[in-house]
Structures are given as structure tokens and as C-alpha cells.
Amino acid sequence: MSLTGYVARRLLQLVPIAFGVTILVFFLIHLVPGDPARTMLGNHATPQNVALLHRQWGLDEPLPVQYWRFLARIARGDLGSSLNYSVPAGRLVLERLPPTLWLIGLATILAVLISVPLAALAATKRDRAADHVVRAVPLVGLGFPQFWVGIMLLLVFGLHLGRAFPVGGYGSGFVGHLHSMFLPALTVALGITPILVRSLRASLLEVLESDYVTTARSKGLPERRVLVRHALRNAVISTVSVLGVNIGFLVGGTLVVEQVFALPGIGQLMINSIFQRDFPVVQAVTLVFAVMVVLVYLLTDVVHALLDPRVRFD
Amino acid sequence: MHTRRRVFAFLVTASVIAALGAAAAPGGRETTATTPKRGGQITIARIEDSQSFDKTTVFQNESIWITEQINESLYAAKNDGKTLKPWLATSYTKSADGKTYTFKLRPGVKFSNGKAMTSADVKFSIDDARKQSKGWGYLDVAIKSIDAPNPSTVVFHLKYSWAPFLADIALFANGIVPNKFAGQSRAQFYKHPIGTGPFMWDKRTVGHSVTLKRNPFYWQKGKPYLDRVTWTFVSDENTRELQLRGGQIQVDEFPPFNSIRKLKQAAGIKMTLFSSTRTDYLLLNEKYAPLKDVHVRRAISQAIDRKSIVKSVLFGYGSPANSFLPPQVPFYDKNTPGLQFNMAQAKAEMKKSKFPGGFKVQLLVGAGAQVENTIGQILQQQLKQLGITVEFKQQDTSTEFQTIQEGKYQMGFSYWTMDIADPDELVTFAVDPKGGASSFFTFYSNPTVTKLSHQAQRETNTAKRAALYSRIQRLAAADANMVYLYYSPFRWAYTDKLHGFYVQPLGNYHLEDVWLS
């Protein structure tokens, strides 16, 4: 089967998942105790507003009808209207998407730059001091909450060490973004590094112990060549799949980090909307996050398939 | 706080309102010998994002303070807050019966679109504002009609003689917009309003920032000094402080109390406490049987060590409250003793009550609201000595006030900031069970106090009125209608390169006077 066919089939498999995702997002509102419209509106719960929301969300109708309407709206690209700002929630999310995408992209790159060398070091120097250190340090990192790490980075790099990086904000222009986003991206990356290092080390060890590496070694190939020729390719494959699996964790980290670094992304939008009980926006952001993650899964699969000859397109 | 403001707006009757503004301490006022410099831009980091720029309907301070840079009123409060000064008008005359006001408009005032302001604009603006029944329109109910006999004259006809008229006209809600919204729809217009103010609309990222730029047509020659002002929303207080210290922002709104001392010592930073009209209370809901007992309420009020709270929670930047009125409001009686901390008396009161053995009570606390949580824990400990077990009921800060408003709480926190500097606004709200707010939602009712408050509304003799308000404050304090906790200032930290920044007791500021060196 061709790559296109493979991608098409994977896309098709996404259909039931997409259904599930929309159902879950749809049902969020029905988890709200009491009359969701009243609760959601909070201080804005004038009878007119409540009635308006009831009409908008069709809350008086049977659930399947409500869900069908919700789907139809999403299909039209209508994610509802922000209660707080009276603008389309979809537009709000789109406006705020770039910083989050930057953050995720940069964090992914940093995470790879940090964890791959560490994992390789640990795997090749197994059981030696370096291995123990590499394995222990991430464990310590795992215990610290990301907001704490973020503020500490701000304190150290943003203030004391010559104010090397801006304290919060998104910056402007490519270089500006890169400069401003470095610390937040580093925070997100540090959050996932313990997991990546540990996992990569394990899969590298697996590769190094595998038959074909042993064969290569027995053929008298120099160790360096064994590592580069055989181990590296597999290491890349492992990295891609490990990253893919953990993208949900990485993306979730942006929520907290955007808050700490005052980045105008969709994570901040979500938290902010939660405090303002702006339900349509919370729904929209949740949906967009899920779409992002599902797309990354798809991308990972495709990249994996391209890289790994063992994966056939079937 | 918009939640509070909103409710007040709906409930408070605009009966006897005297003058806008309030007494301001001189501290913090800029006195610089150097001449202001033109140019530069500043960023103000805030605790909340703005909701709307429709000044006639918005109740959120974070929105109002920005609209005030765009839309100006005919009169404005002076920095001392006690009096008003001509602004877009130059003068007014009042008819003998007090029912007709004639304003002369300031010549040479232009909107940011270059068009000159005329009486037609004024008539349109205030006619529109008073139509907004869900907004601040209730303050304009005394107005019968508005005439614009010639381009520089506006005549207001009132239904009855109304003392606070000028204060009302000075309110931001009665700011001037172009006639017929310069050809736009109402909704469209308020997405990027046009006004005569020092700054005009530039751009906005919803949920994150708002930027205004210099209005080239501003009527005060040479002002504003700044090219641009950006308001950002930075929820984390540590980040706001670090941004200020790192030079990313120039103004940090409301740094937490614990960082004030450090900020005062920080090089390059000016930490200023502006006197405010804010008073914080502990509300005791009388629908909950034990709290209906006056002895219990007196006991609670006397069991709370306000000095310790001010010292440990406000780090000394505030003072214990002795009345439900703040010191910045006329007729505040500083000699009202209030029920102060006295554990022995508290215990004696408790013995006299129907609940000598104590009881359990729920305290409503905003989730994540640091100050409320800390004070709540202090109360928990101090009331334990009376046998009162305080249980926390955590609630979203956005729904917390709604719960109080619906009377579905036992004890809760709330505060008041004045919109207008006459005590009646607050007195009616706090002690009149029929005043619309069920006595600050505590359901407190003392017919004597209520009657006195009605008398005070009608009393025109200042000395007699003062005596009435003193009696009200004393009686209410003896009843422990609420627990008065403390008065606290507005806290602003900004770079020492910033000059002319001054916050009035109601919380607003004039950015046209601000410049960067």
C-alpha cells in the first residue's frame, strides 16, 4: 500500500475518535451541576441571558438532538460565542494559537536536544557514574511542579544572570519570539525530559542488546560505527514515537507555563475563560487541543512508517 | 471589582449623592521640578483583562480605567477627590429652582478623528448613556431632557432639584462620544471607541492586551506626553513583579502586600500606596440562626484581632476598621469605637448568647484567593476560642459573590469601594434591609438605624447630617451588623523613570500627565 493510502486509512480511523472527542466536549456542559446555563453565566445570569443560552445550546431538547446541533455547528466552523467578549470563540482561539504553537514547537526541539544526548550517554556508559547521574537527575526534576521551575528560571535568567532573557511576553518578529519563548519552552521541555530520557535510554539499550547490533559487533565493526549506523536510526525512531506518545503531556504543560510567563496563547485563554466561566471558549480550546494532539499522533505514525522499514503500510 | 460594582449599580438608588471623589492623602503625589519629556511608551501589567469598552454598561474597573483615557466628561474630579473641576465644559450656571443646568463647552476640543466636539455630541452621548437601564443609566434618572441651543451650549432640564447632578455628569459613564457614534452601530463603535481623551484606539488582543496611542488632536496642548500605552494581563503576581524589575513593563498593578517592603527598597522602582475608599468586611448572615443572635455577632467581632491581621496579612500596610464607612468618605466618624479585639469581653458575650457552648459555621472562601484564605485561617483559630468551629467552603471567586448575593452562605468576605463620595450610597446598601441589598446581604435589620439613615438622606444641614451618620455608625457597630476588618490602600509599583502617575481614591488615573524620563 502506498503512503497516501496509509495516511488515508489512518485518517479514516480518526473518524470514530473525532466523534468521541466531540461527544466528550459536548458532555462537559452536562457535567455541570444544576442548570448549566445559570451556573455558567454566574453573575451574568439575568433571565434574558439564561433564556438566550438555553436557546443557543438547545438545552430543552433531547440530548441526541442537542449533540447533533453541536456537531452541525462545529462542522460549520462555529464554536459558539464567547460570553465574556461577545466574539466568536473560534476566532479567539485562532488569534491566540500562534504563541502556543511556537511554545510547543520550541519545547519539542529543546526536549530532543536535551534528552537524546543524555539518553545516549546513559545507554552507552551503562552502570557507570554517568548513567546513574543521568538517571537520577530527571527523577528529581519529575518531582518539581512546572510553575515552580518556571518562576525559578525567570528569577535566575530573567533577572540575575544579566537579564539574558525577557521576563514573560511573546516578543515580536522571528528572533523576538525565539528570544522570548526560550525560557517558557525550556520549562515545558524540562517537564518532559525525565520521561524522555528514561524511555529513550531503555529503548536504546534494547537496540544495543538486539541481535543485529550484536551481529554487527561480532563482524568487528568499530563501536562508533555500530552506534551511528545501527543504533542511531533506531534511536530516531524511538525518539519520534516516544515524543508522539507524550505530546499530550507536553501540550498540557503549556497551560501552566503560559500562565507563569504571561504568554497570550490558548492555554492562558483557557484558564482565563475558566475563571470567567466563559464556557463556549473553554469548550473551543479543549476541542482545539484535542485536535492538535490527534494530528500529532497521526504525524508521528506517518514519520514512523517512513523511517522504520519494519512498518509496512498495511 | 466588577462583580461588586455591577450589583451596586443595580441596587443602589441614586438619591442623595453629593460630590464625586474623596479625600486623598497628599502622599504619593508627584512634585518634579524637571519639565516633562515627550515620547516613549509604557506597559501596565494588570491582574485581569478588560471585558468591554462600553463605558455606559461596563462595571469592571479594569475596563473603566481604560475607557477614561478615551472618553472624557464635562467635569472631572480633582486629584484631592473632594471637588470637581471643569473639563470638557468651561463653566455652568444653575437656575434658581435648581432644575436647569446650562453648560458652556470648552472651545477647540476635537475627537480623535479630527472632528470638533459640539453640543450635539454631548446631547447624544448623555441621552444614550441614560437609556442604558442595565448600565449606569440609573444615575441619570433625574434628567428630563437635554437641549443643544447652539454648538457650544448644552442645557439640562431636571425632573427635580438634585444635589449630586454635577458629580453624576462627571462620571465616566457620561463621557462624550461623537454624535450618532460617527456613523457606526453602537456595538461596532464600542469595539474601538472614539473620544476626546488623550489617547485613542490602537489595537487589542482579546484576553491579553489593549494598546492605545496618542490622540494627535488632544485639547490640552503638549499632552499627552506618552506615544503609546499598553495594558497587559499577567495573572501571576511573581511574573508581574519580575517583569517590572526586568524592565519589560513600567507599571505593576496591585503587587501583593508581602512584596511591598522589598519593592520599596528595590533600586529603580517606586512603590506607592495611594489612599483608597476600600473597606473589607466579614459578612454574618442572620438567616443562620446563631448569627441572628446579637451577642454571638458581638462576640465574633471582638474575638478578631484586627491589628494582627493588618500586621501579618497586610504586612502593616493598612489599618483596622472601626466603622463600616471608610475614612475617605464624608461623615466617617473616626471616634466611633467599633467593636475591637477583646477576648475576655468576647467570651462574656458568648456566655450571654443562646449558644454559650459554641456552634459550627461555614465560611465562604474564594478558591485561590490568597488574602481571604489567610484571614480565614486566622479566623478559624481565633473563633475556636469561643467554641465556634469554622469550616471552609471553597468556591470559585467568580461565583463567590453570587452566593453571598443570594444569601446562600453563613459567613463570607466582601469589600466595598466607593463610586461616589457620599456615605448614603454605602449606608443604604449596608443597613437598610429594604435598600435593595438586604443590608449587604446579611439581612441585618435595626428599625432605629434604618430610620436614621432615611433622615440623613433628607437632611441638608451638614452638621446635623454628620451627627445622624455618627449615630448610625455607633449603633450599627454595637449591633455588629458586619465585622469591619480593615482599610487598605491601592498598591502600585512602577519604574522611577515614570512621572506624574497618580491614582485617585476611587481607583482611576489620568495618563495624559504621565511621562517617562
Added chain:
Amino acid sequence: MGAAAETFAEAVVIEHRRGFRRRWYRTPSFVAGVSILGSIVLLAVLAPVASWHDPIQQDLSQILQSPSWDHPLGTDELGRDVWARLLFGARTDLRVAFLAVLFPFVIGTTIGLLAGYFGGWMDTVANWFVSVVVAFPFYVLIIALVFALGSGTRNIYIAITIVGWVSYMRIVRGEVLVAKRRDYVLAARAGGLSDTRIIGRHLLPNVITQAIVFAMSDIVLDILAIVTLGYLGLGVQPPTPDWGKMIADGQTYLTTQWELSTIPGIAVVITALGLSLLADGLADLLRPE
């Protein structure tokens, strides 16, 4: 919690499953893990003896004190002894973390067993649920759920359970799929044993190891999730001390008294270390065959 911890646990198990030669620190890692966790539990149990202050006793004249003989770790914003709060906090946190893991563990393991063993529509439906939940970033879903349900301990448990069972299900299901082709299961089936008996007696003991190993990492990440919810203002803030509340409360003082939220942070880290070592050791000790 989520794929991340799963990856982690998987790595731990893979390292052991591949049958590397037994190294001297392998079993010691179990010993070390047990010692660390044991000490924490012991300190929690002995909290009233190991600290000489009441963890909730305020002293407003002694707020934000630096460490001294009387207050080995100083005092917090209400003048309470940080050391005492740390010890009593361990009680709260160990309980909360245990409960937060218990429900997902039981639910996920059960569904994983059934789906893996019976396959068919049951497996399809279970997998569909899994792929839907996994499509959401962990924090996004937790926060959205806590938002909808309202904050509070109970709702945090519910949210963590809704999101967390998925990992246990995937792990156990994977193990069952392997195990059910093994001789002993095939033999039991041929011998006419009931499904219940096969699942309970033969499968469960063999597939539970991975789930237990995973639970160790899960606990750490659950503690972090609860702490993070606290930071975002969505957490539980009971009057009793707990590390999450201590970190979140101290957060206001990060630029002045950074140690206030760092000390409980270190407590979480030490617990994490203990749990990871324990996971390591368990993977080794409970290795099938």
C-alpha cells in the same frame, strides 16, 4: 496519569524484562525505595512526636521566620512551624495520592482484563474510550473536568479517575493479550476452568506487575497534578496541612521567601525518588518467571 507516566513505567519494565544480568544495585534499588518511603511513612505516623509544634497553631507575631532551633525550617505566613506542617502534610498527601491512584487502578485493571481476555466488541468499545481520552492533553482534560464539576477533593478524584484509568487499561490489556497465549492459560482453558477463575487466578497475578510499577510513577504525577491545580486556583485547600497547599501558598512569597514553596517541593521530590526506586525494585522482584 496519562501516556507520560506510562512511557516511564514501560521503560522501567523493559529494562528488566529484557533480562539484563542482575546487577548489584538492582535489588538494592528496592531496598532504597522502601527505606525512603518507609521513612516518610514513619515520619508521617510519628508526626506528633517528631515535631514539637502544632501544625495548625498560628502565631501572628512570628510570621515568616527564618530557620532557628525552635523552628528548624522556619515559619510560614501565619507563623506556623514549617517542619510540623511538612510532617503532618505527609499524612494528607500519602492518603490523597493513594486514593487518587486507587480508583483508576481498580477500574483500569478490570476493564483491561476483560477487554484483553474477551476481545470482540468489548475490546473495541474499551479501546475507543481509551483513544478518545488520550486525544486530550492530560492537564487540559483534568482542568476542563474540574471546571465543569466544580473544585473540591471529590471532584478532583473523579477527574483524575476519568483520565487515569486509561493507562492501567492499556497496560493490563497489553499484558493479557500476551499472557492469554501462554501455555498455562491455554491449559486452564482446555481444562474447562471458568473464565472468572482463569482471569482471577491465572491472569491477574501475572499481569498486575506492570500496573503496580506504573502506579508508582502515577502517584508522583498525581501529586503534581493536585499541586498544579492549586496553583491555578482550582485545587483543594483544606485547613489541614498538605504539601500541595504549602507549595501553592508559598508561591506568593517566591520572590521574597522562596524556601516556603521549595521545602514542600523537595518533599515531593524525595517521595518521587522513593517511588521510582521502588518501581525499579518491584519490576525486578515481581518479574514473571
